[in-house]
Amino acid sequence: MLKEFNAAADTKVQDIEELIADHKEVANVALADLRGHTATAKRLLNEMERQLTDGTAELKKYRDKFIEERHRLEQARANYENQKDWRDWIVFGILLLSMVAIGVCIEAKWHF
Secondary structure, three states: OHHHHHHHHHHHHHHHHHHHHHHHHHHHHHHHHHHHHHHHHHHHHHHHHHHHHHHHHHHHHHHHHHHHHHHHHHHHHHHHHHHHHHHHHHHHHHHHHHHHHHHHHHHHHHHO
């Protein structure tokens, strides 16, 4: 009876060992597949990080150009406003002198 128990136990142990070997093989295949997916994901993340870094640098470059252009435009507008003020005063002076000249001509005509 002990021999039968040992034989049955040996059979069960052998079945369990085969089951464990099968599970180990399936786990190794799944692990290799998971490692492949992990490597692919890591490559994609590195590419995304590189693209984000490049995009950030490009955005900073365009933002700096925009700020520089805005300052240049503000300076040009200020220069225009200054020129406009001087031009207005010059036109006002010419008109005033013209009115005085016309007044003098009219006054001179009345005296004759």
